Amino acid sequence: MTRFAIKTLLADKGKLLIALTGVAFSLLLVNVQGGLFLGLMDKASVLIDHCPADIWVAHRNTENVDLAHDIPETWLNRIRGLQEVAQAEPYVVGKGIATLADGGFEDVWIIGSDPKSMMGSGWSFLEGTVDDLRRPYCISYDTVDDRKLGAPAVGDIIEINRRRATVVARTSGIQGFMTTPYLFAEINTAREYSRIPAGFCSFFLVRARPGSDHAQLAATIQGLLPETDVHTAAEFRQLSKDYWLQRTGIGVSFGAATLLGLLVGLVMVAQSLYALVLDHLMEFATLKAIGAGSGTLLGVVLLQAVSIAMAGSIVGVAVTLVIAKYGSTPLAPILIPQALLFGGIGVVFTLSVGAALLPLRRLRAIDTAIVLQGGV
Amino acid sequence: MSATSTQLVVSGKGISKAYHTGRIETRVLEDISLQVARGEFVYLVGPSGSGKTTLLSILGCVLSPDTGSLELAGQDVTRLSDQQRTRFRCHNIGFVFQRFHLFGGLTAWENVAVAFRLLGVSGRKAKLESLELLERVGLANRTNHKISQLSIGQRQRVALARALAGNPPLILADEPTASLDAESGLQAVQLLRRLCHEIGTTVVVVTHDDRIKHLADRVLSLSEGRIVGEMSRDARTLLQEADPNPEPGLLASCGV
Numbered sequence: 001m002t003r004f005a006i007k008t009l010l011a012d013k014g015k016l017l018i019a020l021t022g023v024a025f026s027l028l029l030v031n032v033q034g035g036l037f038l039g040l041m042d043k044a045s046v047l048i049d050h051c052p053a054d055i056w057v058a059h060r061n062t063e064n065v066d067l068a069h070d071i072p073e074t075w076l077n078r079i080r081g082l083q084e085v086a087q088a089e090p091y092v093v094g095k096g097i098a099t100l101a102d103g104g105f106e107d108v109w110i111i112g113s114d115p116k117s118m119m120g121s122g123w124s125f126l127e128g129t130v131d132d133l134r135r136p137y138c139i140s141y142d143t144v145d146d147r148k149l150g151a152p153a154v155g156d157i158i159e160i161n162r163r164r165a166t167v168v169a170r171t172s173g174i175q176g177f178m179t180t181p182y183l184f185a186e187i188n189t190a191r192e193y194s195r196i197p198a199g200f201c202s203f204f205l206v207r208a209r210p211g212s213d214h215a216q217l218a219a220t221i222q223g224l225l226p227e228t229d230v231h232t233a234a235e236f237r238q239l240s241k242d243y244w245l246q247r248t249g250i251g252v253s254f255g256a257a258t259l260l261g262l263l264v265g266l267v268m269v270a271q272s273l274y275a276l277v278l279d280h281l282m283e284f285a286t287l288k289a290i291g292a293g294s295g296t297l298l299g300v301v302l303l304q305a306v307s308i309a310m311a312g313s314i315v316g317v318a319v320t321l322v323i324a325k326y327g328s329t330p331l332a333p334i335l336i337p338q339a340l341l342f343g344g345i346g347v348v349f350t351l352s353v354g355a356a357l358l359p360l361r362r363l364r365a366i367d368t369a370i371v372l373q374g375g376v
Numbered sequence: 377m378s379a380t381s382t383q384l385v386v387s388g389k390g391i392s393k394a395y396h397t398g399r400i401e402t403r404v405l406e407d408i409s410l411q412v413a414r415g416e417f418v419y420l421v422g423p424s425g426s427g428k429t430t431l432l433s434i435l436g437c438v439l440s441p442d443t444g445s446l447e448l449a450g451q452d453v454t455r456l457s458d459q460q461r462t463r464f465r466c467h468n469i470g471f472v473f474q475r476f477h478l479f480g481g482l483t484a485w486e487n488v489a490v491a492f493r494l495l496g497v498s499g500r501k502a503k504l505e506s507l508e509l510l511e512r513v514g515l516a517n518r519t520n521h522k523i524s525q526l527s528i529g530q531r532q533r534v535a536l537a538r539a540l541a542g543n544p545p546l547i548l549a550d551e552p553t554a555s556l557d558a559e560s561g562l563q564a565v566q567l568l569r570r571l572c573h574e575i576g577t578t579v580v581v582v583t584h585d586d587r588i589k590h591l592a593d594r595v596l597s598l599s600e601g602r603i604v605g606e607m608s609r610d611a612r613t614l615l616q617e618a619d620p621n622p623e624p625g626l627l628a629s630c631g632v
């Protein structure tokens with residue numbers, strides 16, 4: 001009956017196309033919405049993701065890597081002596097206001113690293129290197145922020161909080177959740193630009209010795225620095241993401257949009273499969289008249305549904321991958337991990353096949369007598 | 377060749393049937409009893425609306441009678457469930473529908489193969505047997521044609537081949553010549569008769585086509601849901617002998 005199922009499906013190209021489009025569209029929507037969401041959420045922890053620190057020490061109740069409070073650098077001495085600590089450094093994520101060439105203002109984050117190690121500094125350099133940023137009053141800027149900062153060239157001077165900063169490097173694709181430009185510098189420069197008093201910083205970045213238990217070390221440090229919150233990198237990453245998820249509710253809005261798209265696609269699938277069965281009701285009745293049991297009829301409909309789900313998924317994945325490749329920008333990155341891709345296929349596939357079961361009631365109630373009565 | 381054979385393929389007693397549309401009851405068949413022997417070629421005639429198709433549907437296990445009992449190929453089918461009737465049809469009854477009801481998306485051989493597949497025959501064997509059947513109905517060179525590419529007469533023969541698949545003991549045909557011209561109508565029924573005669577299949581044909589009347593072993597006349605007349609070949613042969621100017625073809629086909 002495979003032939004019957006497939007050939008009957010192919011006989012009506014119009015409905016087939018609508019059904020395939022429905023599946024592909026659903027899949028595309030799930031993936032692109034999901035990918036945009038993941039891409040956006042990825043920005044919430046971009047500084048943590050690219051920093052080699054194993055443990056982040058922050059002011060008590062800091063909820064987010066972008067929103068830090070000052071802590072005294074001297075506390076570092078309490079943990080530097082620890083056996084498991086390989087490296088512990090101050091780190092600044094400070095806020096400044098840049099004065100633009102056209103006289104406008106723009107909020108910026110100045111990220112300051114210890115000039116010896118430059119831990120947590122910029123990456124993806126187009127021009128210049130991290131080494132250029134070790135020098136005082138030098139900053140990098142990212143091309144994502146061309147529009148905001150007037151696309152300064154290397155060598156140009158920007159004024160930040162009334163102080164001159166020389167652009168010595170350009171990076172590509174570094175942007176936080178709030179889209180406020182990240183300017184990387186050495187720590188004293190960053191402190192000065194963001195008016196953090198000398199002797200204070202935003203975080204301590206701690207690297208553990210190889211083989212040590214990060215959670216354990218975090219607990220030890222927490223004991224030594226009760227005025228702070230100590231997180232492993234993974235914890236702090238999640239904390240930063242959760243903060244934006246809860247504050248903005250983007251999870252809900254993305255989820256709702258995805259669900260809606262999924263629904264539209266599935267209505268297309270269900271509708272065209274239903275119409276397909278109705279169009280061929282006489283053929284199904286004939287099948288039953290000449291001896292096809294309900295199991296056989298079910299098999300035919302299921303096979304048709306699975307074929308459509310499969311072909312539609314292939315098209316959907318192809319289009320998704322193309323869009324993810326050419327439609328992803330640093331401003332709106334589309335991140336489609338395999339889990340999302342296969343999860344999406346699983347959901348769309350299951351729902352498509354489910355939609356195909358809708359006309360089954362109609363099929364079961366089929367009256368074989370119509371075949372003999374000759375009515376339509 | 378006689379209806380009095382002890383080997384009955386159809387044996388119905390006191391069959392009646394009514395349709396219900398809302399509160400309106402349409403009584404269609406009243407107390408019908410009939411017997412058809414193995415290998416018999418029987419016509420069911422009668423005016424439009426007399427209940428021929430309804431009776432054929434009951435004989436084909438598509439409808440259940442309201443009263444009475446029906447035995448087909450030695451099995452009591454009066455009280456079978458929908459599922460059981462479907463299984464019974466699959467193995468015991470071949471249909472040639474008035475409008476053929478072939479599968480439009482499939483080729484000629486695939487249409488026949490569907491019937492074999494429903495019988496559980498493997499795909500490869502189903503194809504071989506289908507091709508063989510199409511050859512027997514004279515469509516050896518049309519096996520890969522789509523239904524839409526076949527003439528009405530050729531479609532009729534595909535339908536016939538599909539009905540013959542698996543050698544069912546009973547074949548039912550509802551107005552098989554209705555959509556054919558006189559010549560191909562006659563040919564189609566002659567073919568049906570010859571093929572079924574070869575393997576001893578019982579055939580019940582609903583028709584009001586006078587041009588093919590002479591081919592029947594027996595004619596049952598239905599009127600207002602009752603069998604009002606019955607005429608066997610022997611009786612007609614006698615009639616023909618009394619006719620001073622009998623049609624030559626008619627006599628020849630009666631073996632006179």
Ligand SMILES: Nc1ncnc2c1ncn2[C@@H]1O[C@H](COP(=O)(O)OP(=O)(O)O)[C@@H](O)[C@H]1O
Pocket residue numbers: 373395396397402404422423424425426427428429430431
């Ligand atoms: N499904 C049905 N519902 C109600 N009435 C029906 C139905 N099928 C047939 N009838 C009625 O039953 C009578 C006999 O129909 P049918 O068996 O098709 O007669 P025939 O084949 O001899 O023309 C007709 O009056 C017809 O209108």
Ligand SMILES: [Mg+2]
Pocket residue numbers: 428429430
């Ligand atoms: Mg009729």
